[in-house]
Amino acid sequence: MNSLRIPILKIGQALIASIQVSLHDASAMQFKDDLLDRIHATHARAVIIDLTALDVVDSFIGRMIADLAVMARLMGTEVILTGLQPAVAVTLVELGLELPNVHTALNLEKGLALMELQGQEDTDVVAAE
Amino acid sequence: MLLQQSRDVIIRSDRDVVTARALARELATMLGFGPVDQARIATTVSELARNVIAYAGTGQVTLRSLDENQAVGIQIECRDQGPGIGDIAQALGDEAFRVNSVGRGLSGARRLMDEFELQSEVGVGTTVICRKWHTERMKNKK
16 A cells, blocks of 8 residues: 655755645654655755644644654754644644654744754854864 | 534544544534634544554544534544453553553543543443534523
8 A cells, every 4th residue: 555655855954844635644654754764865954844734733643743853853953843733733732742852933934044043053053163 | 503413434544544534624614613623623533543543453433413402512432342441540641641652642632622431341342432512602502
């Protein structure tokens, strides 16, 4: 059975994935594996996952994102979630999934700006050393 | 008043979870629930249906519109003939939420709903019935 693949785009030092459809479990796990592979292959500095189109994030998807953020960080890459709908934010908190290791931004544009900002901080640290 | 609405979804694979979730949202929208409640309802169905896949393998979700004392709501019934839950208090506890990877959905679902009943017998199966009431229409009643 073919699972649906989420396209992962590379722009500069960022990987960008936009989840447009309601994910079933197999495609969610496929997405996590694909994204980790792409981080490794591209040495991306940040991964931006845009959830603007998702109207449900249940504990399974929430946990997948939380795990992904921890795994990406172990590899030296930050995960930025963008475009979370208000209803999704409410249900995530009520479910008790607050995604502590994940950066967030209101939309994709602000997510990219956040990544730039973090990049500058990294450069400052290197310069100071 | 709206006609009584009822939907059944047989849960056999993770794809059926997506179908059940979509039907729940559709019914919630039809009943006039706002976006946040729609998300709560769809998420609850997702959690319960996923537990069926994880623990029982197969089961059934029945969605029904409620119209009692002029209050409108939705009922989600999730039934399986799986192994059952030995320790319900533990399955519903926040501790289970943190420790166990899949069972956490149950305590989450309970928080998203207004009413939540769980019946389970080891070796026989598990039935969860939960309801969400439409707050706007409840207020109109008063």
